[in-house]
Amino acid sequence: MEGIDHLADERNKAEFDVEDMKIVWAGSRHAFEVSDRIARLVASDPVFEKSNRARLSRKELFKSTLRKCAHAFKRIIELRLNEEEAGRLRHFIDQPAYVDLHWGMFVPAIKGQGTEEQQKKWLSLANKMQIIGCYAQTELGHGSNVQGLETTATFDPKTDEFVIHTPTQTASKWWPGGLGKVSTHAVVYARLITNGKDYGIHGFIVQLRSLEDHSPLPNITVGDIGTKMGNGAYNSMDNGFLMFDHVRIPRDQMLMRLSKVTREGEYVPSDVPKQLVYGTMVYVRQTIVADASNALSRAVCIATRYSAVRRQFGAHNGGIETQVIDYKTQQNRLFPLLASAYAFRFVGEWLKWLYTDVTERLAASDFATLPEAHACTAGLKSLTTTATADGIEECRKLCGGHGYLWCSGLPELFAVYVPACTYEGDNVVLQLQVARFLMKTVAQLGSGKVPVGTTAYMGRAAHLLQCRSGVQKAEDWLNPDAVLEAFEARALRMAVTCAKNLSKFENQEQGFQELLADLVEAAIAHCQLIVVSKFIAKLEQDIGGKGVKKQLNNLCYIYALYLLHKHLGDFLSTNCITPKQASLANDQLRSLYTQVRPNAVALVDAFNYTDHYLNSVLGRYDGNVYPKLFEEAWKDPLNDSVVPDGYHEYLRPVLKQQLRTARL
Numbered sequence: 001m002e003g004i005d006h007l008a009d010e011r012n013k014a015e016f017d018v019e020d021m022k023i024v025w026a027g028s029r030h031a032f033e034v035s036d037r038i039a040r041l042v043a044s045d046p047v048f049e050k051s052n053r054a055r056l057s058r059k060e061l062f063k064s065t066l067r068k069c070a071h072a073f074k075r076i077i078e079l080r081l082n083e084e085e086a087g088r089l090r091h092f093i094d095q096p097a098y099v100d101l102h103w104g105m106f107v108p109a110i111k112g113q114g115t116e117e118q119q120k121k122w123l124s125l126a127n128k129m130q131i132i133g134c135y136a137q138t139e140l141g142h143g144s145n146v147q148g149l150e151t152t153a154t155f156d157p158k159t160d161e162f163v164i165h166t167p168t169q170t171a172s173k174w175w176p177g178g179l180g181k182v183s184t185h186a187v188v189y190a191r192l193i194t195n196g197k198d199y200g201i202h203g204f205i206v207q208l209r210s211l212e213d214h215s216p217l218p219n220i221t222v223g224d225i226g227t228k229m230g231n232g233a234y235n236s237m238d239n240g241f242l243m244f245d246h247v248r249i250p251r252d253q254m255l256m257r258l259s260k261v262t263r264e265g266e267y268v269p270s271d272v273p274k275q276l277v278y279g280t281m282v283y284v285r286q287t288i289v290a291d292a293s294n295a296l297s298r299a300v301c302i303a304t305r306y307s308a309v310r311r312q313f314g315a316h317n318g319g320i321e322t323q324v325i326d327y328k329t330q331q332n333r334l335f336p337l338l339a340s341a342y343a344f345r346f347v348g349e350w351l352k353w354l355y356t357d358v359t360e361r362l363a364a365s366d367f368a369t370l371p372e373a374h375a376c377t378a379g380l381k382s383l384t385t386t387a388t389a390d391g392i393e394e395c396r397k398l399c400g401g402h403g404y405l406w407c408s409g410l411p412e413l414f415a416v417y418v419p420a421c422t423y424e425g426d427n428v429v430l431q432l433q434v435a436r437f438l439m440k441t442v443a444q445l446g447s448g449k450v451p452v453g454t455t456a457y458m459g460r461a462a463h464l465l466q467c468r469s470g471v472q473k474a475e476d477w478l479n480p481d482a483v484l485e486a487f488e489a490r491a492l493r494m495a496v497t498c499a500k501n502l503s504k505f506e507n508q509e510q511g512f513q514e515l516l517a518d519l520v521e522a523a524i525a526h527c528q529l530i531v532v533s534k535f536i537a538k539l540e541q542d543i544g545g546k547g548v549k550k551q552l553n554n555l556c557y558i559y560a561l562y563l564l565h566k567h568l569g570d571f572l573s574t575n576c577i578t579p580k581q582a583s584l585a586n587d588q589l590r591s592l593y594t595q596v597r598p599n600a601v602a603l604v605d606a607f608n609y610t611d612h613y614l615n616s617v618l619g620r621y622d623g624n625v626y627p628k629l630f631e632e633a634w635k636d637p638l639n640d641s642v643v644p645d646g647y648h649e650y651l652r653p654v655l656k657q658q659l660r661t662a663r664l
């Protein structure tokens with residue numbers, strides 16, 4: 001039934017203005033208009049077709065990715081798209097590719113770590129894509145432990161060059177995206193050695209391939225590391241390996257904004273913190289948080305629309321069955337994910353602000369907020385990507401059997417998204433960075449140093465360590481102060497308990513290792529508090545539009561109370577709330593689900609996703625799921641013929657018992 005909106009009844013139930021919510025979701029009217037225009041541009045361009053991705057071989061997929069990237073670049077130039085528009089174009093093309101690393105890491109690394117002169121030279125080439133770069137940090141033997149990287153860059157004063165070398169197999173670069181088949185250049189992270197002394201990890205620009213015929217330069221071995229999880233999915237990316245056999249580069253290809261090596265080979269450390277060499281990772285982690293809401297909202301959009309279309313049980317005398325979205329169990333699994341998508345959107349906005357702020361401060365030689373920016377980007381990257389990967393898988397299950405079909409859009413989304421839990425820092429390793437930051441902050445309490453920013457609440461330790469929640473009835477859980485106090489008290493008490501347990505160890509580092517699991521939980525509690533508090537802060541802003549604020553309010557408290565329910569053990573064991581108050585929180589949660597229910601489809605419409613972008617039969621805007629499932633099934637290559645290939649060799653002999661006869 002083409003042309004009929006099967007979800008029209010759902011849309012008519014909405015109690016708020018979807019168009020206004022679209023603006024809030026996008027961040028501004030301008031952002032909405034750009035997104036909307038570019039999404040339509042991509043959807044209407046046949047080169048950006050993606051519905052057949054799973055059926056392509058790796059080589060075909062890769063070649064089609066190259067074609068899409070080249071076409072995108074051509075359109076950017078033809079239409080004179082600015083940086084924002086080009087970014088949206090890449091986003092809606094929705095295919096991982098070398099350009100992500102070129103624009104997302106190679107260019108930012110040069111911007112952040114190159115001198116003005118180096119930026120002028122390399123960025124003018126990179127911006128026109130006359131060279132294509134990647135970010136070559138991770139090695140076969142070391143990813144998380146950046147200080148443990150083995151690649152060497154030894155200065156040779158005789159020739160004024162660095163000699164880049166891979167001393168062992170484990171020192172081979174392994175994983176960098178865009179390296180395998182595309183990049184002409186890389187920012188390579190290596191141990192800087194001069195005058196016989198090892199000065200640790202620094203970045204170097206190294207040319208890898210000829211700009212004439214694309215062949216690897218002498219003494220460089222490079223290739224793709226092989227097929228990754230899932231059909232299509234991240235296999236459009238050429239993650240690569242790379243080995244250097246004493247490759248020489250000019251001295252001025254060391255990125256020298258932070259520290260230098262002189263013509264004589266003298267190492268000149270910078271007067272800024274050495275951690276700035278990790279600056280690109282802070283930038284990318286911030287973009288990954290912003291992206292989490294995209295991936296989660298996409299899965300939630302599919303699962304919500306399908307849950308409204310799908311009916312099971314409840315029919316009497318041949319009547320109509322119940323929409324599965326009306327089951328409280330479905331709501332209890334789906335609505336917290338819907339709320340999380342909105343929560344991650346707003347914390348992503350805030351983190352972008354924090355990143356801009358710290359960047360401006362660094363430019364003015366103010367390094368005070370760098371540790372907090374590192375802790376926030378690391379912790380929120382970890383929290384949001386873990387929740388998003390788990391959430392996409394939950395959405396697949398929420399769609400029952402059909403969710404397992406590739407054409408539901410969910411298996412591919414999961415396979416593309418799940419490495420976000422590992423790349424740009426393993427999620428556990430990153431939470432341990434937050435834990436170290438928290439332990440330092442707790443240790444300084446009472447020293448006169450007042451905690452600020454996201455740890456400001458720790459300055460109210462005297463109150464938060466002994467307070468008891470004042471919640472008496474379910475509605476009290478809609479009070480922002482009550483919610484914040486419970487989350488602050490829980491986070492602080494968990495951090496203080498860890499600090500107390502640490503102090504029992506003579507060797508602090510040994511204690512830290514022993515308490516790793518508790519420390520991660522304390523870090524997660526702190527990060528969840530950040531997300532909840534930024535959602536509440538968002539509600540305090542001037543948000544217009546019919547009924548919009550009410551919906552956001554409901555989602556905010558669903559997010560907070562769902563976390564409270566999920567981590568009840570923490571809240572009870574730290575005596576922040578009583579079992580009775582926990583039960584009231586649950587009552588409130590159920591009531592919020594009832595309020596969200598009539599608005600659910602409209603709340604996912606507010607993401608403004610095109611059917612092209614969703615690429616999901618179950619998540620179609622018109623809800624016309626069943627005929628389209630058949631259409632997709634008929635397209636499968638197995639249905640090209642009625643009798644399958646192999647029938648005569650392998651099926652017929654079995655059916656006709658010729659195999660058995662032959663054996664007898």
Ligand SMILES: CCCCCCCC/C=C\CCCCCCCCCC(=O)SCCNC(=O)CCNC(=O)[C@H](O)C(C)(C)COP(=O)(O)OP(=O)(O)OC[C@H]1O[C@@H](n2cnc3c(N)ncnc32)[C@H](O)[C@@H]1OP(=O)(O)O
Binds near residue numbers: 144278279424436
């Ligand atoms: C069409 C055109 C348009 C296209 C547009 C495209 C745009 C696309 C945009 C974006 C797309 C992005 C795409 C992303 C794709 C995926 C890319 C994935 C890439 C990667 O994975 S790159 C490799 C990443 N690797 C890691 O993350 C490694 C993880 N490990 C570490 O970060 C660190 O080693 C560590 C955090 C674990 C620290 O280890 P440790 O040994 O303990 O610490 P030290 O190194 O000794 O340092 C200790 C000291 O430093 C502080 N610190 C650590 N990190 C940072 C930091 N980043 N910033 C500031 N400070 C830091 C730490 O707290 C310690 O401080 P202290 O001494 O305690 O005070």
Ligand SMILES: Cc1cc2nc3c(=O)[nH]c(=O)nc-3n(C[C@H](O)[C@H](O)[C@H](O)COP(=O)(O)OP(=O)(O)OC[C@H]3O[C@@H](n4cnc5c(N)ncnc54)[C@H](O)[C@@H]3O)c2cc1C
Binds near residue numbers: 177419
């Ligand atoms: C799809 C994808 C794309 C990537 N792209 C790039 C790229 O462009 N450039 C690049 O340089 N790299 C890239 N990487 C590499 C990526 O950054 C690393 O894989 C990541 O940093 C994790 O490091 P690892 O693989 O060494 O994991 P490991 O550190 O070996 O982790 C293995 C296990 O050990 C645990 N663990 C490790 N250390 C500790 C600790 N101290 N305490 C407790 N537990 C610990 C981890 O939690 C994990 O469970 C990419 C990876 C993937 C999957």
